[in-house]
Amino acid sequence: MVHRILGNIVRNKLNTGKAIILMGARQVGKTTLVKELFKGSDEMIWLNGDELDVQNLFENVSATRLKYILVNKRYVVIDEAQRIKDIGLKLKLIADELPEVQLIATGSSSFDLANKVNEPLTGRKWEYKMYPLSFAEMVQHHGLLDEKRLLPHRLVYGYYPDVVNNPGDEKEILKQLSDSYLYKDILMWEQIKKPEKLLKLLQAIAFQIGNQVSYSELGQLCGLDSKTVEKYVVLLEQCYVIFRLGSFSRNLRNELKNSKKIYFYDNGIRNAIIADFSLSESRSDIGALWENYIISERQKKLEYDKMWRNSWFWRTTNQKEIDYIEEGDGQIRAFEFKWNPSAKYKTPKQFSESYPDSTFSVVTPDNMDEFLL
Template sequence: MIKRTLKPIIEGKISTGKAILVIGPRQVGKTTLIKELLSGKDYLFLDGDDPTTRQLLTNPNTEQLKDLIKDKPIVFLDEAQRVENIGVTLKIIVDQIKSTQLFVSGSSSFEISNLTSEPLTGRKWEYTLYPISWREFENYTGVLKATRQLPLRLVYGMYPEIISNTGSEFELLKQLTESYLYKDVLAYGAIRKPDIVKKLLQALAHQVGSEVSLRELSNLLSVDAKTVSSYIQILEQAFVIFRLGAFNRNLRNEIKTNQKIYFYDNGILNMLRGNLNPLETRNDIGSLWENFLISERVKKNDYQQSLAQIYFWRTRQQQEIDFVEEVGGNIFAYEFKWKPTARVKIPSSFIKAYNADFKVVSSGNFREFIG
């Protein structure tokens, strides 16, 4: 079994009088992680996908909840976003049934965070579980085997089931894309034009590493820019994509308002591109490498509870840096190249203006950046 970084972190928060929320995409192992944490313990399991469970948990009073929970010391509610007004119900459990430790999982931040943020203010520990991180993968396979599999991971991604089922990657990714990306996002996001979402995802998949223009996307999809922006926000809250804003401080010619969009998983990205060919045959290695490194850095920063802010940088004269990180008042700049021998021209104006530390991350030295 792949050991998850969050496990010891969450273990330290049990019995502190607060609910423990684990959110993240479907199929990344949230239920498995929580059940592993609860192994050997007496607990009540409630499945938010079950209609009867949803009915019992929708607007109950304190006595009804006490009757449901009885003397169980632990309650685990899975897929909590499926329950209407779940935030208020969870608040009652935390406040009125103090002897019960509450575990909650959810697959969409726009449902869970929005529904629980106000009711559970000061009453929860919240964590995001991502697809397998590179450090978790190395700990599972060993450094040598993990490094040898790097080209495969750039193509097939880091979902637990994908890693554990060699030879079935296409079928599993197809199922994951169709059931999660389309079915779940459309169900939870109040999206009125599902066909547009599919086309938008495909368009974004082909623009990874490039700046995204809402105007161009709206023209491509024949919808207004406001709709495009709204759908991008839903996809972000559903843990499909994330944004990188432009870094700007001192230089007059810096790009200020543009953004780039990346995917949390390379396997999903490649399915949307319609290309699972081996890495050595690809002409898009640069964008796959960039997406992989940045998504892995996001996992690393979150798990380490880093305060780092992340950006890209470009000037109107086309000087650019792939990735900029600002943490503790210090600025670090990174350029991504798959080949260790690739030549890189350092943008001197950026280094001088910000006294930044600059590094090139290649397939020969990437472990320090994401491990």
């Protein structure tokens, strides 16, 4: 079993007087992590928010009934908590009436869960995001050399735990995930009436990895207006399927100020959406796959290591570009991502002159461990 970085982080926050909220896409390992934490314990009660009787239990629950349900339980886990109506108020009720109980809630959509727990649990929760397996976790599992040898495979199939743990079944697992399960919460949301439009939008985004995107252009490709496209993109981001990078702009008049790029949290999901699992050695989009992989892995590292950085890309109207910018602790760090280690790249003069105190690095498969570990 692959050890998850969040395991120790969550374990160290148990019994500190605050609820623990664990969010991430479906099937990234949230349930497995929590079950491992309480393996063999009879002091834990597990409630699955996807089950109707659990939803009904919380419908009109009182503090008195909660005390009877949770008697002699030290830990209460509510899995898929976003499915429970007014979950924030229910968590607050448990926290107020049973302060000796450690609450752990997991959820697969922040638009439901975070919005409903933030106000009731202000200052009374630890909140963490969980992603598919990471490069760092796999290096810890079987060593740097083996994981780097598997890089061409990871670029195609990604890091979902089921995918990693079931070699040979990658395509079938990813097809099931990308068909509907990953978007279950979005499709249940009452305003999402046309799931086929959602898939077309994801396909359009998948083909534009590494490029700037326009909501109006995406809308033309999938038959939606630009406002609906933006709404869907936000929902997909809140379900941890994709994430956006904005454009970095400080000093130059010709810097793009309102542009955006969209990446997938997992390469395997991206490739499943466009039905392309061809070998990385033969792919024309290998540069885009590498860029998506390395940026998504960096987001995992920033989150798990609690590195407070803003992430951007940089581009000017005359097409000068840098793949990735990080800004934190008063320093600007610029990175270019090249799949071919021998590829030449020079920092755009406009950038180095405008930001003379910035640093610049080229990240390739040869030195990726410096960037991700």
